[in-house]
Amino acid sequence: MNEIFGVPLPALLGQLMLGLVNGSFYAILSLGLAVIFGMLNIINFAHGAMYMMGAFLAWMGLNYWGIDYWWALVLVPLAIGVIGMITERALLQWLYKLDHLYGLLLTFGLALIIEGLFRDQYGVSGLPYDIPEALTGALDLGFMYLPKYRAWVILASLVVCFSTWFVIEKTRLGAYLRAATENPALTQAFGINVPLMVMLTYGFGVALAGFAGVLAAPAFQVNPLMGSHLIIVVFAVVVIGGMGSILGSIVTGLSLGVIEGLAKVFYPEASATVVFVIMAVVLMVRPAGLFGREQ
């Protein structure tokens, strides 16, 4: 049994792994989008730009200031989170009373600014970021070679996703957060500082994107356009999954990555569009999304 539908098994498993890697990024980013949307009622178009900035900060850290990968994994999300909180205080907070669309438009403008600045500085050809020494090479599983870095990306993103789920669903802080999402005025009346929580939520959401950026730096090339390519696919993922449930975002993200990987093996021409086609089908069959609630 070395072939499935005429495709050699190692090639199939390799693509599946790659699909899971991509799916991990979809999962982290759509999770961040969902958390931000729940609290701020804003679809953060700048999420892709924050992810790209995360990858660039990791690259700059390594090349300018000698900060290695492991430190970057901690410091970069913090830096992106701080940038996010400043953005929220300076720009986003004025939009909460307006139509949701203005939030999308403002963050779209932000994405253009960030992407343009990095493109002006670094061009579009992409910069290499070496895989840290401990994660180079591959594990021999007998039936396939598993590149260590890919395994690490999947593991790390699963840990981050489930910790986020745990914090939001099972802790006191998460309970405040859910309460503030449900009814901000009433939560405020109970003496909880809702504006502070909104700021922290946005910071946390984009910090997730920054973390994904650091994870992505060695997996792909560091490129100013990496964020906008990804964010549009993530939007489709969000439409498919709906933003109502955290576990829903994680599951949808991972499975769409896998489906994309399978498409690369069986019908490569469709690999770039399969997520969008699935979105169209979901819209026809279940307009609210797989895990969404009917409005």
Place this chain on the structure above:
Amino acid sequence: MNKTTLIRLGYGLLLTALLAAPQVAYPVLLMKVLCFALFACAFNLLLGYTGLLSFGHAAFFGTAAYVAGYAMKAWLLPTPTSILLGTLAAAALGWLFGSLAIRRQGIYFAMVTLALAQMMYFFFIQAPFTGGEDGLQGVPRGSLFGIVSLADDLNLYYFVLAICVAGFWLIHRTIHSPFGQVLKAIRENEGRAISLGYDVARYKLLAFVLSAGLAGLAGATKAVVFGFASLTDAHWHMSGDVVLMTIVGGLGTIFGPVVGASIIVILEDQLADKVGSLVSVIMGCIFVTCVLLFRRGIVGEIAALKQRYS
């Protein structure tokens, strides 16, 4: 003089100015402004008058450009027929995308249209007839009914002007028709429009198809003017540009998109060789400033000022 006469006089003056414009300005730039003005007006019909934010209008613009360009280059069809074909293709695509997108509201509508447009973008990268990264180059301008050569910039300018005025007239008529009133009602309060017995989904879809078709008309005309159709026409930046033009000029105003398109196109034209990739930074800054400070846009702010002092 009463108000209608004044308005008619205003339109007359504007038309005269447009007819005389090539004497003072470069016709190709003027044609570019006209095409984008029509594009932005088409977009405004949807966002400004129906309240639907499509982030994927580049798909219609680009599709029409490719179809019209291909029809002229490969099938050697006359220019007007090709533009019509492009427009119809965009309207058909609009019907398809529209019927999917109107199943969701607000923010999701924007994400769905953006994602569908990106799908078209990937399709155009791979499709055999688009020339991939190079685009569809060397589209002939052709002639009008075999009599008037459109290779001449001035002839083409008047042809493009006629198309854009016709498109603009159609939008103007739509907005002021009973159909347009229903669209505005949907924008103001969808629930109430439903309770009054209007089939909101059908109205939205029709507005979407109309807007997509007119965006396609603009795209097809642009392909004729420049003699090529490329991936830029279908890129999400293009969708963003048209949103920006509409917002800068004034959402839901008749002339706003025209003003906005003129400003953005001329600005991009002037800046392109001076600041390179910083253009998108400047566009982004305009976006942020408009959303934070001038949500009514230029024409909207003027109208508001006028109202305050009268």
